Structure formats: structure tokens, C-alpha cells
Amino acid sequence: MRTITVPLKLINLQDDGFHLLVEIVVFGETQFAVLDTGASRSVFDKALMEKHVNEISVSEETQAATIFSTSETLQGIIPKLKIGGLTLKNYEAVALDLQSVTDTYLTMGHPAIAAIIGGDILMKYKAKIDYNRLVLRFYK
Numbered sequence: 001m002r003t004i005t006v007p008l009k010l011i012n013l014q015d016d017g018f019h020l021l022v023e024i025v026v027f028g029e030t031q032f033a034v035l036d037t038g039a040s041r042s043v044f045d046k047a048l049m050e051k052h053v054n055e056i057s058v059s060e061e062t063q064a065a066t067i068f069s070t071s072e073t074l075q076g077i078i079p080k081l082k083i084g085g086l087t088l089k090n091y092e093a094v095a096l097d098l099q100s101v102t103d104t105y106l107t108m109g110h111p112a113i114a115a116i117i118g119g120d121i122l123m124k125y126k127a128k129i130d131y132n133r134l135v136l137r138f139y140k
Contacts, residue, residue, distance in 0.1 A: 004138040006084030008035065008129070011110050020129070021110075022117060022136060025082040027052040031114035033083075034101070035129070035136065039118030041094055045102075048114050049076050049095040056095070083117065086125060086138045 009021040009032075020035040026044070033042075049056060053076035074095040081088040102112040121127070125138035 002140045004085040004125075004140060006086070006136045006138070008134045008136055010131075010134055011105075011108075014108060020134075020136075021113075022083060024115060024117070025080075026078060026114060032111045033115035033117045034113055035122075036116045036118050037122060037129070039116050041120045042116060042118040043073075043096045043098070044078070044093050044115045045098040045113070046074055046095045047097070047099065049074060049078075049093065053077065053093075083121070083138070084136070086140070088121070 006022055009023075011019050011021060013019060021032045022035050024031050024033045027048070031048075056074050056076040058072060058074060076093055076095065078091040078093045079089065081091045081093075098113055098116070105111065105113055125140060128137045128139075129135075130137065
């Protein structure tokens, strides 16, 4: 079994908690994603998906909820998604409007958010979070 180690960034939410961010490469662009162990599924920003995916459709599950928002969901294929050394090809992505998350983060001096990495990816690759070293490990 191969171990893939990915650095994490811990951000302080104005002394009211913390979020873990991970760098991803999606549509050839380096972006940040929130690591959310409570999200059943990873989601990507709707505007990012609409900009890069030609074939996008409204999800049969008309709503999806995360800790950030509830809204209509879209679906499309991301040809290549990289999380550190982990490469996912033809990832069937769900998209939500994450603009309010980005706006909040920017107001606090944090980077914009392109995605939320959730349980579908974390479970499939047996992810482990090391808070001491601020790394995410995937096992492939």
C-alpha cells in the first residue's frame, strides 16, 4: 500500500474554531479546499465548474447541505483533480455555490475556497489527519 502525504494549512476562525485547508489542483489551477470530515461528499464551487465544464447538469438530489450552505446542486466531470500526490481522473463532481464561504474567508484574511473535500474521497483513500504534523495521509 502506497502512502501519499499532503501538507495541510490550519486557519484560525477569529478564535471561534479552526478549519483545515488543503491545496488542490483542479482545471490546471492551484486552489484551496476545506477538509471536512463531516461532509459526506466533496463539493466544488459552482462558478468554477460552470467556467470549466461543458456538460453540467442539475443533480437528481436537488439539494445538498454542508456546514456552509444549502442550495441546488450541479453535477459534472472534472477530468483531473490533484490533492498533493493523489491524482483522481474523471472525478464525478457535485457543485454548490461556495461564494459565501470565500467571502467570509477573504474578510478574515484567508484564501478563497474552490472546494470542500469530504467523506467520499477521504474514505476511499483511507485518509488520516495528523494534527501534530499538519499533514493528510492517503493510502492507495
